[in-house]
Amino acid sequence: MEKTPSKPLLEVENLRVYFPVKGPLIERLFQRNKNFVHAVDGVSFALKPGEIFGLVGESGCGKTTTGRAVLRLLDPTSGSIKFEGINITRLKEERLRLLRTRMQIIFQDPHASLNPAMSIGRAIGHPLKIHGLAWREEDVKKEVLAAMREVGLTPEEQLYDMYPSDVSGGQKQRAVIARAMILKPQLIVADEPVAMLDMSIRAKVLGLMLELKKKYNLTYLFITHDLATAKFLCDRIAIMYLGRIVETGLANEIYTDPKHPYTRALLQAIPIPDPRKRSPKVLPKGEVPDAVYPPMGCRFHPRCPAVLPTCGWEGRDFVDYLEERRTDLEKAKVDEINLGPLELWRARGLAVERPCEPEKIRAITEYVKSILNEAPTPLAQAVERVKNVENKLVIEFRVPDPLAPKEVERRLVECLLY
Amino acid sequence: MADGESIGIVGETGSGKSTLGKAVLEILPPRTKVSGHIFFHGKELSHLDRERIRHIRGEEIALIFQDPMTRLNPLMTIENHFVETIREHQRVSRQEALARAETALASMRVPKSRIQNYPHEFSGGMRQRIMIALALVLNPSLLVADEPTTSLDVIVEAQILEILEDLKRTYKMSLLLITHNLGIVAEVCDRVAVFYAGKIVEIGSVDDIFNRPIHPYTRLLLQSIIHLSTKELHSIDGVPPDLVSPPSGCRFHPRCPYAQPVCREKIPPLEQFRPDQLAACHFGKDFL
Numbered sequence: 001m002e003k004t005p006s007k008p009l010l011e012v013e014n015l016r017v018y019f020p021v022k023g024p025l026i027e028r029l030f031q032r033n034k035n036f037v038h039a040v041d042g043v044s045f046a047l048k049p050g051e052i053f054g055l056v057g058e059s060g061c062g063k064t065t066t067g068r069a070v071l072r073l074l075d076p077t078s079g080s081i082k083f084e085g086i087n088i089t090r091l092k093e094e095r096l097r098l099l100r101t102r103m104q105i106i107f108q109d110p111h112a113s114l115n116p117a118m119s120i121g122r123a124i125g126h127p128l129k130i131h132g133l134a135w136r137e138e139d140v141k142k143e144v145l146a147a148m149r150e151v152g153l154t155p156e157e158q159l160y161d162m163y164p165s166d167v168s169g170g171q172k173q174r175a176v177i178a179r180a181m182i183l184k185p186q187l188i189v190a191d192e193p194v195a196m197l198d199m200s201i202r203a204k205v206l207g208l209m210l211e212l213k214k215k216y217n218l219t220y221l222f223i224t225h226d227l228a229t230a231k232f233l234c235d236r237i238a239i240m241y242l243g244r245i246v247e248t249g250l251a252n253e254i255y256t257d258p259k260h261p262y263t264r265a266l267l268q269a270i271p272i273p274d275p276r277k278r279s280p281k282v283l284p285k286g287e288v289p290d291a292v293y294p295p296m297g298c299r300f301h302p303r304c305p306a307v308l309p310t311c312g313w314e315g316r317d318f319v320d321y322l323e324e325r326r327t328d329l330e331k332a333k334v335d336e337i338n339l340g341p342l343e344l345w346r347a348r349g350l351a352v353e354r355p356c357e358p359e360k361i362r363a364i365t366e367y368v369k370s371i372l373n374e375a376p377t378p379l380a381q382a383v384e385r386v387k388n389v390e391n392k393l394v395i396e397f398r399v400p401d402p403l404a405p406k407e408v409e410r411r412l413v414e415c416l417l418y
Numbered sequence: 419m420a421d422g423e424s425i426g427i428v429g430e431t432g433s434g435k436s437t438l439g440k441a442v443l444e445i446l447p448p449r450t451k452v453s454g455h456i457f458f459h460g461k462e463l464s465h466l467d468r469e470r471i472r473h474i475r476g477e478e479i480a481l482i483f484q485d486p487m488t489r490l491n492p493l494m495t496i497e498n499h500f501v502e503t504i505r506e507h508q509r510v511s512r513q514e515a516l517a518r519a520e521t522a523l524a525s526m527r528v529p530k531s532r533i534q535n536y537p538h539e540f541s542g543g544m545r546q547r548i549m550i551a552l553a554l555v556l557n558p559s560l561l562v563a564d565e566p567t568t569s570l571d572v573i574v575e576a577q578i579l580e581i582l583e584d585l586k587r588t589y590k591m592s593l594l595l596i597t598h599n600l601g602i603v604a605e606v607c608d609r610v611a612v613f614y615a616g617k618i619v620e621i622g623s624v625d626d627i628f629n630r631p632i633h634p635y636t637r638l639l640l641q642s643i644i645h646l647s648t649k650e651l652h653s654i655d656g657v658p659p660d661l662v663s664p665p666s667g668c669r670f671h672p673r674c675p676y677a678q679p680v681c682r683e684k685i686p687p688l689e690q691f692r693p694d695q696l697a698a699c700h701f702g703k704d705f706l
Contacts, residue, residue, distance in 0.1 A: 231648075
């Protein structure tokens with residue numbers, strides 16, 4: 001196929017992958033609105049031929065799901081994926097198989113990616129047979145031995161007949177790389193290829209990947225949680241958080257001057273192996289929320305150290321604030337007396353409400369207003385009104401400002417600060 | 419290990435670092451062959467009877483693991499975990515135990531309102547904090563932490579490490595931190611012991627070990643870490659040895675680029691090379 005070098009090898013646009021939540025059967029039968037894990041929720045990026053593009057994020061951010069959807073190992077819910085200009089989003093399996101020789105994947109766990117009952121040599125040669133590229137045993141073996149030499153699995157004649165359990169983790173990962181390489185692919189999705197290897201071996205495997213890349217002008221989609229490895233290896237990087245890309249740009253620019261508060265937090269959190277560089281950190285609070293109910297507005301807003309009143313404050317943020325107050329035993333005592341259990345509160349989108357007996361409603365409203373004064377300023381300022389409706393106390397938050405990826409100094413950032 | 423000191427035990431998979439942690443708590447599997455001595459506040463642990471050990475474990479030496487669910491019972495509320503642990507060791511009323519549980523949980527920023535919840539109702543980081551609160555509720559003087567943050571993401575990991583540092587400062591607690599992550603050791607510990615194939619190859623202050631390492635394994639291990647300022651990849655040739663039949667002499671000699679015939683023949687003793695730095699290498703002084 002003819003193609004100009006500037007054309008992207010892979011183009012992902014507005015990719016969404018939702019997984020249905022598997023609850024108990026009864027719930028599934030009677031629930032009208034099905035719940036979904038919003039694993040990937042509107043992700044766009046493009047890979048130029050020959051570049052290493054890093055998808056970086058914590059567990060549950062959707063990076064692995066994105067990698068699998070790109071190869072159609074998972075069916076996307078919506079959006080489009082183009083490989084060498086061909087839209088493969090809904091391509092049928094038979095036609096997809098032809099393309100699969102050109103896009104391969106390396107998984108995180110080399111122990112799980114090799115069949116324990118298949119010798120190393122047969123495993124590496126297996127794709128040739130599946131795709132009908134070589135049939136005669138001696139042809140397959142010749143290619144396999146060459147691939148083994150290429151990835152440093154030597155002495156190759158000896159290792160050919162060994163089983164995965166006979167070799168080390170590093171050797172297994174080399175075998176997995178050889179198996180991916182034997183089809184001479186253009187694109188390799190590498191999903192945490194060194195995360196399970198010991199430090200002293202990691203460098204070797206990464207070095208091998210770089211060598212192969214240079215030799216065959218491969219394109220890598222490198223998926224990792226490890227920012228240091230991504231920085232070393234990647235040309236460009238996309239930082240993912242809870243199903244969205246929050247920042248995309250050149251690796252060294254992102255590392256020297258991160259724009260998104262989440263990127264900043266991630267970089268600051270990495271432990272530095274130099275005791276002279278110890279310094280206090282400003283860390284985001286809490287943990288990554290549930291992807292079944294992602295936060296409104298910017299998904300990072302409940303944890304963001306730089307959050308604004310317009311970032312997406314909603315009803316349940318108030319309940320979270322009440323809960324956080326209960327980690328302070330003094331406040332917990334007073335709150336318990338004045339407000340009772342947290343379970344009384346019901347969050348509904350932008351609003352949160354609780355029933356109140358008519359004779360208490362004024363006192364409770366006053367108390368809620370007083371603790372809102374003690375709340376973090378952005379949350380307090382996002383409250384539009386506190387009102388009483390039919391024996392209920394209702395707090396309403398303002399509608400968040402619209403959020404979209406924006407170009408900031410040669411990169412894309414999805415944040416209202418810019 | 420001094421009072422209030424924190425020592426990091428670093429090493430690769432299978433280097434014996436977790437086994438060391440278990441030995442300190444006397445929780446090695448039955449029929450394990452153990453020799454040598456462990457003294458705790460001057461008392462030799464292996465000389466104590468089971469009842470006494472049980473008392474020390476938990477009350478004076480506490481342990482936290484990588485996976486909080488190995489410590490938390492899925493069928494028990496958080497409240498009951500605390501009440502049971504406290505009353506197992508001390509004769510206090512349930513009321514008193516509960517009050518202590520609330521304080522311990524609050525110091526780990528676990529909301530009081532969730533004390534009736536079960537372990538599965540918490541997030542990974544919160545569970546880890548509950549386990550730490552549970553380990554510390556009896557005010558132990560030594561905390562053994564075996565890969566306490568390995569299954570956590572980097573931000574939550576940093577949050578937990580911050581908590582551990584606070585605890586060290588506030589309670590003057592000693593910390594034995596077992597990890598494969600050298601970055602964590604550099605941030606949290608005063609001293610560090612480097613394990614290789616079941617032996618300490620080097621031990622010293624974090625400053626000495628990270629900036630002036632002596633043993634070739636320590637030097638190569640530090641070089642192999644990929645950190646934000648890595649410009650070039652380094653690795654160690656070969657693989658860690660099989661400990662059923664470890665190499666003769668210095669166990670690192672088959673992988674050591676500086677190995678000499680003597681390294682194969684003689685086991686190098688752990689020798690002092692700087693006021694606070696010991697290494698087990700025949701050629702240690704060449705690396706000063």
